[in-house]
Amino acid sequence: MTAAYPHTRLRRTRASAWSRTMHRETVLAPANLIWPLFVTEGAGVEEPVGSLPGVSRWSVDLIVKRAKEAVSLGIPCLALFPNTPRDLRSDNGLEAMNPDNLMCRATRAIKDACGEDIGVLTDVALDPYTSHGQDGLIDGGGYVLNDDTVEVLIGQSLNQANAGADVIAPSDMMDGRIGLIRQALEAEGHHNVQIMSYAAKYASAFYGPFRDAVGSRGLLKGDKKTYQMDPANTEEALREVAMDLSEGADSVMVKPGLPYLDIVRRVKERFEVPVFAYQVSGEYAMIEAAAAAGAGDRDALVLETLLAFRRAGCSGVLTYHAAHAARLLNG
Template identity: 50%
Template sequence: MIFPEYRPRRLRRTETLRSMVRETDLSIRNLIYPLFICPGKKVRNPVSSMPGVFQLSVDEAVKEAEEVAGLGIPAIILFGLPEKKDKTGSEAWSKKGVVQKAIAAIKKAVPELVIITDVCLCEYTSHGHCGLLKGEAVDNDSTLEVLARVAVSHAQAGADIVAPSDMMDGRVGRIREALDEAGFSMVSIMSYAVKYASSFYGPFREAAECAPQFGDRKSYQMDPGNSNEAIREAALDVEEGADILMVKPALPYLDIIRRLREEFTHPLAAYQVSGEYAMIKAAAERGWLSEEAVMMESLVSIRRAGAVLILTYFAKQAARLLRGE
């Protein structure tokens, strides 16, 4: 048999050769770890559908942040569970809110850690929707003012980056304007630019206690069948002042990550969401696959598609593997 001069297997013979020609690498610096902050002290409530993930009081979140920083992970993103909820989600912008307290405490304990905050109302509203209601419809424009207020409160507490995840039209521009007016022109915006109305969010809604009490979020989150719309959404956020663009979820939307990478030069993030995490965990618990191998392969695939930042509940586990622990 005659072989071509080029044999691809020549460079696959050993791990050293494979690593020398590897096109995509995963680094600890690519990882962002999500934390769920709840009221109380010494609280560490396990999330049943997300093994290894907890609702944490501020004091426990500080310990977690110290561990994260010790592993070399550069950033965390905070989600809040308020003491009480109301129609307007007023605790979202309270100076005494759990996220605001956590930002200050973590900054004091681990000043080098980048703190990102989720800016949305779904965790704080009694109805569970991401904005203010007019009847049973989410009112876009009145919600913008509240989101801006939330973002400024996070910046005042010490957040480095705010991340609006609500998918209201125009929210990036209004938040940028509010931050600049309040003297926080150097606080960045990581926009959930392309957030789909996905079925992969179920475990997160348990962790953040934010399931909608009626209806769904399809009137403001993107339809899973749409690709061109993702480009339009991202372009709007760039125009309004976003510093980082995010795609959510990650693995079911690798094609969208790739499209954004080809269209925009902004740093690109992707969120490996709760459902992606839970599926790998559940299958591994049943012995159907290797948790570590599938975890790393999935993270590399997100990097390969074009994301430079990955929000993932596997961040600590992946960091330990990358450190050779």
């Protein structure tokens, strides 16, 4: 105890639960969660994803049940990802343009069942539709072609918006696609369809289980380092965000999550816009493995990591723990 401040005790406000609640700087609520869901063919189908304990692919009818569950839990938005059948994947990913593809059918079914009670965020990228597993069209050497890919992404975005998507979320990392997608949405009358740009998406080692879930891991030829960001870079992320905002993005995303909280903080402080993070499949799997090994309490690990995103500046978090976390938060 210093002589100058003999009565200062920072522990005083921590001494009781009511006081800790009153002085809490950061709040985590179900409204801050987005629930990623994987869609598969069939009816009444639930396919557990082996590398993602507790996560399944769901047929469209069961996705609707998950949507109703999300509404009841206070989760405001779902993010959809399709497990496109192998025979519908091609070098040019044209299944992405099919108005009756898995993504569009699931979107329509959710909006028909739940209306404006929940938002639907749809992924824009070609990796769930290509036979080579890349996010875009490739040349003879396997290099992903930027401008050719963007033309397909525009059509994919309009296809999803026509199906009822509330938020278009380009995850492909092609240059210039946000502005061109925004222009196309405006031209087609989709003035209120939001764009959440995967602005700072890193070429990460944490994506493996996701690729299992959408069926692209065994198909992927090469890597994605020519278009996803180098994990060593920070300033580049700020340039990516600035470019996407200037082109009309309504919000931006940092992906992965916990290993990139420094990026979240810098983006939030620099731009003062809604920033989201994706707690990706590898992060989820590590928490589940730690809990299964007795290395930590699952509930506490889930809530503490999600709170970290909010503390860093996230408006919301895409997390496979969304429903579980919402139940914990709802008491």
